[in-house]
Amino acid sequence: MTGSQDSDNGGTEQDRIEGGAPGDHPRLVRTQGVTAPLGFRAAGIAAGIKASGALDLALVVNEGPDHSAAGVFTRNQVKAAPVLWSQQVLTTGRLRTVILNSGGANACTGPGGFQDTHKTAEAVADALSNWGTSTGAVEVAVCSTGLIGDRLPMDKVLAGVTEIVQEMGGGLSGGTDAAHAIMTTDTVPKQAALHHPQGWNVGGMGKGAGMLAPSLATMLVVLTTDAGATAEQLDTALRRATARTFDRLDIDGSCSTNDTVLLLSSGASQIPVEQADLDDAVFAVCDDLAAQMMADAEGVTKRVVITVTGAQTEDDALIVARAVARDSLVKTALFGSDPNWGRVLAAVGASPVTVDPDRIAVSFNDSPVCENGFGVDGARDVDLSGPDIAVVVDLNLGESAASIRTTDLSHAYVEENSAYSS
Amino acid sequence: MTGSQDSDNGGTEQDRIEGGAPGDHPRLVRTQGVTAPLGFRAAGIAAGIKASGALDLALVVNEGPDHSAAGVFTRNQVKAAPVLWSQQVLTTGRLRTVILNSGGANACTGPGGFQDTHKTAEAVADALSNWGTSTGAVEVAVCSTGLIGDRLPMDKVLAGVTEIVQEMGGGLSGGTDAAHAIMTTDTVPKQAALHHPQGWNVGGMGKGAGMLAPSLATMLVVLTTDAGATAEQLDTALRRATARTFDRLDIDGSCSTNDTVLLLSSGASQIPVEQADLDDAVFAVCDDLAAQMMADAEGVTKRVVITVTGAQTEDDALIVARAVARDSLVKTALFGSDPNWGRVLAAVGASPVTVDPDRIAVSFNDSPVCENGFGVDGARDVDLSGPDIAVVVDLNLGESAASIRTTDLSHAYVEENSAYSS
Numbered sequence: 001m002t003g004s005q006d007s008d009n010g011g012t013e014q015d016r017i018e019g020g021a022p023g024d025h026p027r028l029v030r031t032q033g034v035t036a037p038l039g040f041r042a043a044g045i046a047a048g049i050k051a052s053g054a055l056d057l058a059l060v061v062n063e064g065p066d067h068s069a070a071g072v073f074t075r076n077q078v079k080a081a082p083v084l085w086s087q088q089v090l091t092t093g094r095l096r097t098v099i100l101n102s103g104g105a106n107a108c109t110g111p112g113g114f115q116d117t118h119k120t121a122e123a124v125a126d127a128l129s130n131w132g133t134s135t136g137a138v139e140v141a142v143c144s145t146g147l148i149g150d151r152l153p154m155d156k157v158l159a160g161v162t163e164i165v166q167e168m169g170g171g172l173s174g175g176t177d178a179a180h181a182i183m184t185t186d187t188v189p190k191q192a193a194l195h196h197p198q199g200w201n202v203g204g205m206g207k208g209a210g211m212l213a214p215s216l217a218t219m220l221v222v223l224t225t226d227a228g229a230t231a232e233q234l235d236t237a238l239r240r241a242t243a244r245t246f247d248r249l250d251i252d253g254s255c256s257t258n259d260t261v262l263l264l265s266s267g268a269s270q271i272p273v274e275q276a277d278l279d280d281a282v283f284a285v286c287d288d289l290a291a292q293m294m295a296d297a298e299g300v301t302k303r304v305v306i307t308v309t310g311a312q313t314e315d316d317a318l319i320v321a322r323a324v325a326r327d328s329l330v331k332t333a334l335f336g337s338d339p340n341w342g343r344v345l346a347a348v349g350a351s352p353v354t355v356d357p358d359r360i361a362v363s364f365n366d367s368p369v370c371e372n373g374f375g376v377d378g379a380r381d382v383d384l385s386g387p388d389i390a391v392v393v394d395l396n397l398g399e400s401a402a403s404i405r406t407t408d409l410s411h412a413y414v415e416e417n418s419a420y421s422s
Numbered sequence: 423m424t425g426s427q428d429s430d431n432g433g434t435e436q437d438r439i440e441g442g443a444p445g446d447h448p449r450l451v452r453t454q455g456v457t458a459p460l461g462f463r464a465a466g467i468a469a470g471i472k473a474s475g476a477l478d479l480a481l482v483v484n485e486g487p488d489h490s491a492a493g494v495f496t497r498n499q500v501k502a503a504p505v506l507w508s509q510q511v512l513t514t515g516r517l518r519t520v521i522l523n524s525g526g527a528n529a530c531t532g533p534g535g536f537q538d539t540h541k542t543a544e545a546v547a548d549a550l551s552n553w554g555t556s557t558g559a560v561e562v563a564v565c566s567t568g569l570i571g572d573r574l575p576m577d578k579v580l581a582g583v584t585e586i587v588q589e590m591g592g593g594l595s596g597g598t599d600a601a602h603a604i605m606t607t608d609t610v611p612k613q614a615a616l617h618h619p620q621g622w623n624v625g626g627m628g629k630g631a632g633m634l635a636p637s638l639a640t641m642l643v644v645l646t647t648d649a650g651a652t653a654e655q656l657d658t659a660l661r662r663a664t665a666r667t668f669d670r671l672d673i674d675g676s677c678s679t680n681d682t683v684l685l686l687s688s689g690a691s692q693i694p695v696e697q698a699d700l701d702d703a704v705f706a707v708c709d710d711l712a713a714q715m716m717a718d719a720e721g722v723t724k725r726v727v728i729t730v731t732g733a734q735t736e737d738d739a740l741i742v743a744r745a746v747a748r749d750s751l752v753k754t755a756l757f758g759s760d761p762n763w764g765r766v767l768a769a770v771g772a773s774p775v776t777v778d779p780d781r782i783a784v785s786f787n788d789s790p791v792c793e794n795g796f797g798v799d800g801a802r803d804v805d806l807s808g809p810d811i812a813v814v815v816d817l818n819l820g821e822s823a824a825s826i827r828t829t830d831l832s833h834a835y836v837e838e839n840s841a842y843s844s
Contacts, residue, residue, distance in 0.1 A: 077770075077772075078767050078771025108795055108797065148764025149763060149801070254768065255768065255771075255772035256768060257768050326675070328674040328675065329839055332835070333839065333840065336840030340570075341571060342569065342571040345500050345529075346529075349679065350498045350677035355499055370571070374531055374535070413750075413754070414831060414836055415833070417758075418754045
């Protein structure tokens, strides 16, 4: 994003260019994405899929030597054609390329839509093979995002595939172009890269500004690493990370047909990685991308974290936190900077987790507003006018806790979502 | 409401005044409420609980000879003091009076709040006893609605109780005043009365314009009948009716701490009623009140009915219909008159009911927009600019169906709910 954010995170582009281990701790930067690790090239172009002429086609290519990969996908039963395709090719635990388009989800498009995805993967494989990389469609994952229900303009997609393979470069700009090309209602591209002191890296890009929900979001994320890791190691790290990051981002409770998170390893650092180190690094990149998605969610005016403590189990804490995060009355109150803690209690009590109303405590931004189930003096005067709101609900029933990232429900959310397809 | 709506429903005030059975069919009118049946008096006054000076205290008194009663209450675990009180007194199956206030929910107010409710019931019983009706607090149900978390101004409530017992009258105006006095963000009072050709009647009033959800709503409803019926008959009729009316009204998925629906019988018609006839009549009045609540929900610009057909069970149909009714992306699209059927499919697929995406069909206002899981020609051109939208989702898996009433998600909803307490 900006230079100042980069230095806030303690890293610079030099980290990678010097190839060194600049310190004892992993360092996270936002100026780099999928091409931060060695062995990856990327590109983003305007293929004409979006009527606006904005960038709309992205490519990430793993040049190896390894091609291990893992993926997680939407839990929505209505899955877009590219999700069905990518799930299938991922069963090999191997990927060479990801092609992504914005400007159309290719969801609910029937058998014809699936053929479009298949043709796109074949075209990518053919173009890469012409360019010297021998590959097949079965090594190409496809991701799409945009309006549900319309077929893609395949003439533009296929011409774009030919062009993007020629554009592809190894520098950081290719990764940034790719991050731009997957944006829909996002206002900023989202990238993060972690440089591990052992000398390997994890990079990632993501998009997702609406329809963010429990089972991921219309959220496309491609993660890359040059650490030496098997497909099983990648799968373990990816599932652990997504369960605690993207799965705990819930903007509007809606669950997309297209959610996809992919992790590809080139092994180009020639450094084999320990599972725990890989888990931590992938988590850190996912967590940062999730925070960027929350901050850029549709219509957001408040970045809200709902934390439930004192639950009997972590699952209980998560269910209650999600119930509060999804409550329209809580979300509209927060939009209005209104410390309306009664709505939080109503949402807690309506959740399927058994609670004791007389034990519940609530705080807003560390100011207690409710204790033992009823209000404390000054609860109506807590200042919530800033952009960040932390809501903590203590059930006082046990030792477990969990947090959900969400946003307020604003006029801008309604505006943006009432005029999307028409 | 208005004379024209009244005559649309085929009844006039004369129906009751003439005491006759004007036809073979039950007739429903909206100009009458809880005092339509014989044996009931009601009143509504401004007690000063609301700062605005609007009516805020209502009373319904059953003059007998019978005093059988039944009630259903919110399923929220966080229950307001008046709910805890009224559940307790209803265990006798007997009620003489209901006192209701707007201007404060008396929820999350701790032991002090419960004492306030108890004192209110005692004051009502004392005032009625002074006025010649021997009764005790155990025959007085209490309902409150308004902001959660604040104690009620008990000086005003108790002075109001003394005054309202004096104001109480038997005419229709007392019922209408009561219907006005329970309004919060409602813009119109909600009453309905059914005159049965057998010579008995059911009347009702309700309020509820936000927080309407599965387990009822911040919805207070008092129903009355002069049919001769036991508490068991009333309970059966009430549970059957609420399960298919108020429980299927879901404006924003939020569930109140105060929901209460009461049914009182005076037996004053001296006509014993068959269960099936009572069931039908109570259902008809509840159904009409639910429709009035939908039409007057907070920020409503579209009255929406989501119907799911072709489900394997009615429960499945209900779960899917509710998932669609609660989806913010569907609701904002409908606010924008946007036939964005892809969002409907995404909501169906995200529900916990197992569906076959390739069998789903969707129509908007009888125009097919999706068949076999993908769009039909012209789907984007369906005109949804009118105030009523019928969404039908056919799962094509079985023979069961269910409907949920809901509304769009509008700027006015956000506006109204972002500035409620502060």
